[in-house]
Amino acid sequence: MTEAVSRSVYFVSESTGITAEAYGQSLLSQFGDTKFIKRYTPFINTREKAQALASELGHRAEAEGQQAIVFATMVDEEINSILKQAQCHYFELFDRFMPELIEATGLQPTRKSGISHGLVNLDNYEARIDTINYALSNDDGMRLNKFDKADVILVGVSRSGKTPTCLYLALHFGMRAANYPITEEDFERGELPDELLKQSAKVFALTIEPERLAAIRELRRPESDYATLRRCYKEVQMAQDMFHRYGFTVLDSTTHSIEELASLIKKSL
Numbered sequence: 001m002t003e004a005v006s007r008s009v010y011f012v013s014e015s016t017g018i019t020a021e022a023y024g025q026s027l028l029s030q031f032g033d034t035k036f037i038k039r040y041t042p043f044i045n046t047r048e049k050a051q052a053l054a055s056e057l058g059h060r061a062e063a064e065g066q067q068a069i070v071f072a073t074m075v076d077e078e079i080n081s082i083l084k085q086a087q088c089h090y091f092e093l094f095d096r097f098m099p100e101l102i103e104a105t106g107l108q109p110t111r112k113s114g115i116s117h118g119l120v121n122l123d124n125y126e127a128r129i130d131t132i133n134y135a136l137s138n139d140d141g142m143r144l145n146k147f148d149k150a151d152v153i154l155v156g157v158s159r160s161g162k163t164p165t166c167l168y169l170a171l172h173f174g175m176r177a178a179n180y181p182i183t184e185e186d187f188e189r190g191e192l193p194d195e196l197l198k199q200s201a202k203v204f205a206l207t208i209e210p211e212r213l214a215a216i217r218e219l220r221r222p223e224s225d226y227a228t229l230r231r232c233y234k235e236v237q238m239a240q241d242m243f244h245r246y247g248f249t250v251l252d253s254t255t256h257s258i259e260e261l262a263s264l265i266k267k268s269l
């Protein structure tokens with residue numbers, strides 16, 4: 001078997017580096033046969049830091065025999081110029097898209113760093129914090145009486161991906177997302193709580209393959225009945241019967257990532 005090629009990759013920004021990382025990771029995902037050694041370098045916001053990073057890139061190119069790949073978001077033209085001249089393959093997001101965007105809009109950019117993630121709009125920031133707090137305080141059906149305030153409610157068996165999907169919906173889409181885990185009592189009764197069913201138009205059900213569920217539960221509670229394949233098969237089947245009876249939209253967390261689940265939910269709503 002041929003050993004995977006290894007390449008150094010840097011995610012660089014004057015601010016948090018979130019945009020550069022997301023941009024770069026999306027592109028790198030298309031090169032599955034390459035092993036990327038990733039380095040995160042946020043807050044390169046002075047000439048001195050930029051020169052230090054340029055020097056590091058030079059040393060790395062010499063040591064590894066190939067130049068590192070750099071994904072960057074650099075608004076400051078001086079800092080951008082320093083890194084552009086470094087020994088690396090430099091991919092700067094604003095350089096590549098800003099000229100055409102200026103032409104398309106007829107407007108000039110502010111060229112301020114950190115705008116997309118900072119406290120530029122306090123109302124938007126407070127709203128995002130509110131949605132995250134809502135997701136945390138309405139996790140695992142802790143406050144059924146607050147479900148009427150939700151934009152979306154996820155239901156499914158324990159460990160089917162409800163909590164991380166809710167937090168992603170809150171953080172990235174500003175949605176009030178609650179979730180409810182189907183309990184043994186629900187299975188015994190054969191029905192879900194009235195407080196949940198009253199909000200059925202907001203409900204999305206998550207299912208998962210029993211084998212995957214058993215593996216996840218085994219990590220949480222090793223060698224327990226909770227993690228047995230027998231129990232996972234039984235719970236998944238009973239849950240799917242419920243979802244069908246109530247007419248819930250069902251999404252499979254086995255075949256979809258958290259990001260994909262959240263995007264599908266938002267699109268559907």
